[in-house]
Amino acid sequence: MTLREMQPGQKARIEKVDARQPGVVRLMVLGLIEGTEIQFENAAIGGDPMEVSVFGTAISIRRQQAGNFSVSPIVTNE
C-alpha cells in the first residue's frame, strides 16, 4: 500500500521511497524517509493535496507524489 491509499487519521510507517520520481527528493528533505512514522491528517477538497504529519510537522503532498511512498499501516488500540 502507498501513502496515497491511506485514510484520514490513519498512521503508518514509511517502508520504501522511490526517490527517482520527480518531486520526491524535496519531500525527503522535509523528513519523509524510510522508517519514519507518519499520520495522514486531512486532504483538500477532492482529496488532493494531502496533509501528512511527521514528528509533529504537517507537510503538504500532492497525490501524484504520495504514490511513490510505500507504507505499512500501524494499528493502534485506542
Added chain:
Amino acid sequence: MNEKSTIYVPVEKIGIRRRVSATLAIIGNPNSGKSTLFNRLTGLRQTTGNYPGVTVEKHSGTVQLESTAIELVDLPGIYCLGGYSADERIAVDVILGRMADTHAPCGLLMVLDATHLYQGLYLLQQLMEMQVPMIVALTMTDVATASGIDISIEVLQRHLGGIQIFPVATTTGRGLEALKAALEGVADSPAPKVPESWPELSKTADRLIEQISAPMPRIDVIQALLHPRSNLSKTLEQQLGTPPIAEARLALFADEPPQAVEARHRYQWVRDVLGEAQQQAPMLERYEAKVLHWLNQPWPATVLFFAIMALVFQAVFSWATPLMEGIDALAVAMSGWIATHLPDGAISSFLSDGVIAGVGSVLVFLPQILILFLFIIILEDSGYLARAAFLMDRVMRSVGLSGQSVIPMLSSFACAVPAIMATRVIPDKKARIATILAAPFMTCSARLPIYALLIAAFVPDESVGWLNLQGLVLLGLYLLGIIGGLTTAWLLKRTALRGPKPHFALALPEFRWPNLQTVLIKLLERVRIFLKRAGSIIFIVAIIVWALAYFPRAGAIETGMQNAIVQAETALQGEPLAIELLRIKNEAAAAQLSQSYLGQAGRFVEPLFAPLGWDWRVSAAVIAGFPAREVVVAVMGTIYAVGEQAEEASLVSKLRSATWPDGRLVFTLPMVLGLLLFYAWCLQCAATLAVIRRETNSWRWPLFAWTYMTVLGYTGAFLIYQIGSRL
C-alpha cells in the same frame, strides 16, 4: 551627548552607534520564529536591500551590546542547503563569504524551533559541516512545553559537539539577555565538532582531496559530490577528470538522486538524537485542538478560506473609503486654494493639476494598499498563507501553477503592485513569473471608475430575468480579467516558461498569533518600497501627462475666453452668469486641450484607433491613461468640456451625444463594449511595470507584459467593434 543636558538618558534611547565588532548571520527554518527573534534583537536598527542579481530581500541590523555592537544578517528561512532555490544558494554564499557587498559572517546564530526539532536538526547538521562557529537559539520552548514536548538541552548539546544552546521565548523576551551576552563571544568560539552521520561521504571527500593539487575545502568537495550540476562540481571535474568523481558518486548514491541518499543518512542521525533528547508526553486533546481539527476538514477549511478572503476584500474596499475620500477632498481643497490665491497661468495649473493631482493619485490608493499589505503580512506571519496554498493548489494546478500563486492572484483584484510583491513566496521561478504576468489582468480598483462611467452611460439599466444588465456587464468584465490572467499563465507555462511542474512540498505551520512588532516592521518596509518604486513613477507620470495636456497654450483661445467673459458679465448676472462663466471656462479648457500636445497626439493616432471606433478625443484620453489608468475619467471630463471634477451625469450626457464630423454617434454599444474590454486587458499602469521590473530583475518581462497586453486589448476591442457594428 549635549553637554548642557544634565538629564540621564539611557544610551539605547538616544541611539548612539557603538562600533560594530563582528558580523553574524541568523539562519533557521521558515516559521521557526527567526524573524521575530531578529526584530527582537535589532529593533528598528535595520536596513533592507536586495542581494545583487536576485530578488531575495537582504535584511541586516545591528544588535547593541554592553560595550560593542554586532551586525546581524538575516538569511532567508530554509530547510536545507541543497541549492534548489535562490534562498538556499544565497544562504550558502553568504555564510562562506562569497556574496558580493556582504561581509563574511564570523559566526552563525542558528534558530531551532523546539516544536519542530526534526527539520531544524537536519539544517543544523548541514550548517555544522560548514565549519563556522555558531550558537543555537531554541525558540518556541513555551509552546513545546504546553504540547507535552520535553527537551533535554544537555543531551542535545552532547550530540551537537558541545554547541551552546540558549532557550528563548520571543513573545516575552525571556532568555534574550543571556543570548545577547553570548553573541559577543561567538566569533572567537571554535567551530563545532561535526557529528558523523555519513562517514562514507566524509571519507570519500578526504580521499578526493588527497588527489587534487590545488587545495579545495572539504565542504566544497562534499557539495560538489552532492550537486552534480553545480559550479563546484565543474571545478572538481577540472581538477580530477570525470571518471573518479562518477565512480565516487556511484558508490555513494547508486542510481538515486544524491540529496535523497543524503536525506536518509541525516534523518537517521536526527531520529537517533531525538530519541534520546526529546520525550513526548501523551496529551489529552484540548478543546481548541478539537476545533482546529474540525476547521481543517476539507469543506470547513475551504469555506473558512473564502470567508477570510471576503473579509480582506471588505476591508480593502470599504474601510479605505473614508480615508480615500479624505485625501481626495484635501487635494480638491488645496487646488481650490491655489486657484483663488494664485493668478491663472502655468504655475497655478502646474501646482494644482500637476503636483497636487500627482501626489494625490499616489496617496489616494495608499489606504487600500496599506490595508492589503497588512492582511498579506498577517496571513504570512500567522502561518495561514501556506494553508491557503494547500487548499487552492488543485485549482491553480489546472493552469500549471501551484497553490502558492493564489494569494498574489487574489490580491491583484485590489492592486497589482502589492500582489506582484507578494509573489516572493513562490519558490519556483517560472511559476513566479507566470503569476506576475497574470496578476495585472485582474480587475484592480483603478479600473472601477472608468467601468462605472461607461456602464452607467451606455448599458441600459434593465433586468434580465432577476439580474440587472449593468451588474451583469460588470461581472463579465471581472470574468474577462480572470480568464485573461489564467489563460496567460497557462499559455506561458506551456511555451516561454515551460519546465517541470512546480513541486509542492510545503510544510504547513500551525496557526500562530502574529507578532505586532514584526507585522509593523514589515508593513513599514513594504509601504516604503511602494512609495519609492511605484509612487515616484506615478508622480513623474502625472507631471508628464499634465505638461502634455497643458502645452502649448493658444493665445487666441485665451483672448476669446476673456472677451466672452466680458460679454457675459454685461449681459447676465446672478446664477445664470455663474453657469455661463463655468461653461465658457470649460469650453476654453476643452479648446486648449484639443490643440495641446495630448490633443495633437490623439489626432495623430486617430487612424490607428479608428478601426476600434474611437475618435481623437477617446484616443487622447486612452493615451493619457497609459501611464496610469485612473486619470482617464478626469481627462475625458476636460476633453468634453464639462471640467475635470464634473458631475458624472453631465459627462454621461456629453458622451452620449458625442458625434463624428459626419454626425454618426461615437459611443455606440459595440464601441463601448470594445473600449471596456480594452480597459480590462490593457496594462495601463506604469507603477505595475516598475514593480515587474524590480521583481523579475530585467526589462524583458515588463516590456513583454506591456506589449502583449496592449496587443491583446487592441485586438479584442477591434473584433468586438467590427463584428458588433456589422450585426
